[in-house]
Every structure is written in C-alpha cells, then in structure tokens.
Amino acid sequence: MAVVFERPKALLDVSTHYCPGCTHGIIHRILCEVIDEMGIEGDAIGVCPVGCSVMAYDYFACDMIEAPHGRAPAVATGVKRSNPDKFVFTYQGDGDLAAIGTAETVHAATRGENIVVIFVNNGTYGMTGGQMAPTTLPGQVTQTTPYGRDPKIQGYPVRVCEMLSTLDGTALAQRVAVDSVPHIKEAKKAIRKAFENQKDKKGFSIVEVLSTCPTNWGLSPIEAIERLRNEVIPYYPLGVYKDKEGENND
Amino acid sequence: MEKMSVIFDRCKGCGLCVSACPKKIVELNKEKRNAKGYFPAHCIDQDACISCAMCATMCPDCAIIINK
Amino acid sequence: MERKLMKGNEALAEAAIRAGCKCFFGYPITPQTEISAYLAKNFAKAGGLFLQAESEIAAINMVLGASSTGTRVMTSSSSPGISLKSEGISYIAGSDLPAVIINVQRGGPGLGGIQPSQADYWQATKALGHGDFQLLVYAPASVQEMVDMVVKAFDKADEYRMPAMILADGFLGQMMEPIEFPEIKAEQVEKPWAANGHGGKRAHNIINSLYLKPEQLEKNVFERYERYEKIKATEADAEMYLTDDAEITLVAYGATARVVKSAVNMAREQGIKAGLVRPKTLWPFPVKQINEAAKSAEKFLVVEMSMGQMIDDVKLAINCSKPVEFMGRTGGMIMKPVEVLEEIKKIGGKK
Numbered sequence: 001m002a003v004v005f006e007r008p009k010a011l012l013d014v015s016t017h018y019c020p021g022c023t024h025g026i027i028h029r030i031l032c033e034v035i036d037e038m039g040i041e042g043d044a045i046g047v048c049p050v051g052c053s054v055m056a057y058d059y060f061a062c063d064m065i066e067a068p069h070g071r072a073p074a075v076a077t078g079v080k081r082s083n084p085d086k087f088v089f090t091y092q093g094d095g096d097l098a099a100i101g102t103a104e105t106v107h108a109a110t111r112g113e114n115i116v117v118i119f120v121n122n123g124t125y126g127m128t129g130g131q132m133a134p135t136t137l138p139g140q141v142t143q144t145t146p147y148g149r150d151p152k153i154q155g156y157p158v159r160v161c162e163m164l165s166t167l168d169g170t171a172l173a174q175r176v177a178v179d180s181v182p183h184i185k186e187a188k189k190a191i192r193k194a195f196e197n198q199k200d201k202k203g204f205s206i207v208e209v210l211s212t213c214p215t216n217w218g219l220s221p222i223e224a225i226e227r228l229r230n231e232v233i234p235y236y237p238l239g240v241y242k243d244k245e246g247e248n249n250d
Numbered sequence: 251m252e253k254m255s256v257i258f259d260r261c262k263g264c265g266l267c268v269s270a271c272p273k274k275i276v277e278l279n280k281e282k283r284n285a286k287g288y289f290p291a292h293c294i295d296q297d298a299c300i301s302c303a304m305c306a307t308m309c310p311d312c313a314i315i316i317n318k
Numbered sequence: 319m320e321r322k323l324m325k326g327n328e329a330l331a332e333a334a335i336r337a338g339c340k341c342f343f344g345y346p347i348t349p350q351t352e353i354s355a356y357l358a359k360n361f362a363k364a365g366g367l368f369l370q371a372e373s374e375i376a377a378i379n380m381v382l383g384a385s386s387t388g389t390r391v392m393t394s395s396s397s398p399g400i401s402l403k404s405e406g407i408s409y410i411a412g413s414d415l416p417a418v419i420i421n422v423q424r425g426g427p428g429l430g431g432i433q434p435s436q437a438d439y440w441q442a443t444k445a446l447g448h449g450d451f452q453l454l455v456y457a458p459a460s461v462q463e464m465v466d467m468v469v470k471a472f473d474k475a476d477e478y479r480m481p482a483m484i485l486a487d488g489f490l491g492q493m494m495e496p497i498e499f500p501e502i503k504a505e506q507v508e509k510p511w512a513a514n515g516h517g518g519k520r521a522h523n524i525i526n527s528l529y530l531k532p533e534q535l536e537k538n539v540f541e542r543y544e545r546y547e548k549i550k551a552t553e554a555d556a557e558m559y560l561t562d563d564a565e566i567t568l569v570a571y572g573a574t575a576r577v578v579k580s581a582v583n584m585a586r587e588q589g590i591k592a593g594l595v596r597p598k599t600l601w602p603f604p605v606k607q608i609n610e611a612a613k614s615a616e617k618f619l620v621v622e623m624s625m626g627q628m629i630d631d632v633k634l635a636i637n638c639s640k641p642v643e644f645m646g647r648t649g650g651m652i653m654k655p656v657e658v659l660e661e662i663k664k665i666g667g668k669k
Binding site for chain 3: 041042043044045047054055057058060061062063064065066067068071074075076077078079080081082083086103104106107
C-alpha cells in the first residue's frame, strides 16, 4: 500500500490551537498543498493577521511575519517590494481584512500589489469571543449583536470580492467555501491560481474562503457546516468576481 | 497497514470526517479519549474503505492518513 | 569629499540613499515633504524603491515588512503622522527590527501648526507606542548633522536591531547649508534572523511580537533592556560648548541649540560664564555629559521649543542636585538669542 493522503510538508507537524471543527485547519492545509505542489516553500514569505490565525506562523514551514491588526497587506507590500522574486501571501480574517484593515486591503488591491491574500470569512471575531464582524449576516446573533445584527443600527455586511473586483489592480477575486469536499477542491484550485498569478506578475489576487466558527456560532462542527451551506453561501455567492487573464504587470 | 488511520492525539473529535465518508464507516470512538480529552474518529470497516480520502480532505487537523 | 549646498530634508534623503537604504515608504505631510519628493525623483535611479502609501499607518507597516526581510528601510513624517505610526513602531520594536524613522517636528497637539516645534520629545524618548521599549533618538542641529546622523542611525539600528529616529524640526528641514557627504563603508551587518525565504537551507524564521506566556514575554523584554543598558553606556552623545568653567549651563538640542549657542557667546562677551550642553542623542540621554557640566555649573537653564519636556531628563540626570530653570516657546515660535541672554542674566542673579 502507498500513502495517498497525508500532511503537506509546508504545514509543520504540530497540533493547532484551533477549536474542534474550525475550518482554519482545512484552509491551512490546502494552502500548504499548493506551496508543496509548486515547490515554493523556500521562496515563500507569509504574513499573519491578528485574530484566530495570529499564530499561524507556528504552523507554516515557510518564513513568517506577524503583522499588526489589519496591516498584513501593507506588511506584505513591504516584503514584496523589497523581494519581488519571492512568493508573498497574507492570511487574514474578516475583522482584520474588512474592518480595521479595509484601507490597507483596498489600496494593496488597487496598486495591483503582486501578492496573494487568503481571506477567511467566518462572519465573527473568533479570537475575542464572537463579536460582530463586518461580514456578520443580518439577523445573526453575536456577543455585540445579542438581538441579531440589525442593518438599521449596525449597517450591512461587506461583500469583499464584489468590492475589490471593481479595482483595476485586482487580478483575481474569487469566493470559495470549505463546506464540502468538492468545494474544498475548488478552493485549492483558486489558491493555486492566485499563486500562479503572482508567479506571472499579474497583480493582486484574493481568495475569499467562507469558513465556519462552530464555537462562536454556538453550533456543533457539523451544524456549523450546514449553516455555512444553507445561510452563508446564499448571502455570499461563490464564484469568480474578477479574473484578469493574460495580463502582465511587468 | 490500515487504509484509513487516525493520528490518535491529533484528532479533536469534530466529526467532520464522519459526515464526509461516502461509505459511512467512520465513527467517533466514544470509548477512548485521547490526551486532549476528545473522542477520536476511527474507521470501523477497513475492508470497506475505498481510500477516497474524503474524510481526510474534510479533516481540519491533518489527523487522517490514507493508504491505498 | 564632495561639498554641496543642500536643504536639510533633501540632504537627509540623499544621505539615506548613500547609506544603503533600499526602500522608502511615506505619506505626505508638511514640513517633511521634500524628503519624499527627493526620493521619488532620485531613488529609483540609485536602485531604491519609493512608494507613497495610503496612510502613515500603511507606510510604517510597509517598513515593518521590508525590514523583516533584512532590507534597509526608512520612513519620514511629521508630528501628527508620527502619532499614526506609533502602533507600527511599537510592533517594530517588539519584533526587534531595525528601521529609520524621521520626524520633522511641527507644532501640536492635534493638527497644531506647520511651524517648527520640539514638542514631540516625550513621544520620541518616552512613549512612542504601547509597551516597554525605546528608540534610538538622534537630534541634529545642522544640515550636516541631518546627513551624518541618518547614516549613523542606519548602522546603529542594524547593530542593535531596533528602530532609530531622527528628531528634527521644520527649521532644519527647510534650512540650506553647505554639507559634505561622508564615505560610507560598504559592508553591513549580517541578518540571519531575516524572513526572506529560507531556501530550504534553514528552519523558518518568524518575525513576531506576540508572546502569550507572560514568563516568555518578560524574558524577551528583559533581554531587550539588557541591550538598552549597553546602548546607554556607549551611545549617549552631546556637544560640550564652553562648559568647563561655565557657572550657568544651558541645555538645548536641535535648532534651539543654535539660538542658545549665540546667546552663550553673547553672555561670554559680557563676562557671564555660560556654557551649553547640546544633546546629540536624546535617547540614550547624555547623563554623563550633563553631570560633567554640573561640576562647574551652579544652575542649569533648559531651552526648548515646547512647554518643557527635556527638562525632566536634565533634572533626573543630576538628581535635582542643582536648580534647573526652563525657558520655552511653543506653537511654532522660536526664541531670539537676546531673549535667551535676558533669561541667562535673570536667572543668573537668582540664588
């Protein structure tokens, strides 16, 4: 018998701090599978956010930098501009990317910063205990929207891929999910495409991954997957919002 | 060698593999707790396993190794 | 050595290029814009990268990113912009990264004004962000020192793995003086800690300021403070002007020190034994030099373009063993030499 499935080498052989059923682990793994398949671990530099994935630097085998909250795209800009031949990616949650780091995100995209952004959207601030995120759905109960998010009071969720797709510097804006095996395979393909874009100097590539937070959603891991499928995906339709094929940033 | 094996202490007993298995042969073993206090998953019928790796693909903790 | 007539801000920018700076990230703010403009025009030709960021916050984080890879990098701003950068500066210090940060000070608080000021002394030396950390703070008093100190700041920031600041002011930035560019030694320190891709040759490097275990964080801070002790012992620097026999010793830095020096000369002409200690480093503060002056000084007079910020460090340096008086203007106003002379005479007679 031969091994047909095991941990990618770019993902260090350690236990993560994530809660049971948290899909960060799946996203970490497919990202590392892409790094392995492209053989770029030695040339990759990752930037972690502040949030649940703040300690991702302990999990990825490539060089890692921990950025202040929301600033990962700016940090990655500094990394990429000083090392244009390296593969630079950020790994950010929704609070980090779409609230405190909105300016950094939008401007990295519009500059066509040749980086990959993995945007994990689970609609809540996980690390701080489940507060309202910019992507929290209308009606969703969180610690800071105990009666459900009311658009009249807290406004509406941000649809990041749609927003960034309007910018000329964005090469790829694709929304995927990790609720099923086919969707995970699709997500991995999108991440691969984002890294290929960087290799081809196409510009800013963002892959938004709809994810779960069983703990702060107050659901079991399986119920959380069902909610992702039945409530979240309909609000944030999956698909390619921008794909700058054939263009070159040189 | 088993087709589906679980790294006992890495598993957090979330059950996503259980729901992913097309053969319905993955279960959480409620009789054995691991060092973290979870009930790890296990394959209850190795012969029926088709090594499709759907369980491993859903596993957030890289706790499953698949052989064919 | 080549001699040139240059504006302070432009001379500083040129010196940064010559010092091996490879990246500059900035955001426009008066009165430091000539630094950005000069680099936008000349940096690419010299193989450097100039990028205008979307905010000061983004700029300092781009600095963090470039520095993490071992690249010599600089940013420049003025008072309100430095406040915005303070988050990133704390992270840079907490991640033990070198970086050069220019503050061409203007009046505050708030939007304040755009005229020269020294009211960011506390911010630079005591509280440039949250947490236990320090910056190397250099205080130029001439265009030549804008040049020399930026070169030194890059070397020392690398040597000690910490951010270094040039605390200038609008006068020095705008003033034109003849300068000479020093010979720059080509070799720079090795940076085995840099996150620039491990290339399969080593374990991954992590640039980070997060330590969730308190004992680990304390150890980390302790180590940093051991380094600070070494820096205090070796890097503190000041110009001693006529202090050997001075009975009244003035303490001033930056553009203010130029005014004070004129006042000291005028006082000497009138037979008053005045002298000047001009700190060239504000952190570490030149404690030894102040105490040296205290041997003859009966009184100190601290002169600042602020409401009195450095005065605390002077008092602490001599442990309040002598009277320390203060004279200051603020809001962009600067004192005239005759006004300082009057103050010398006034407090000189006070017992």
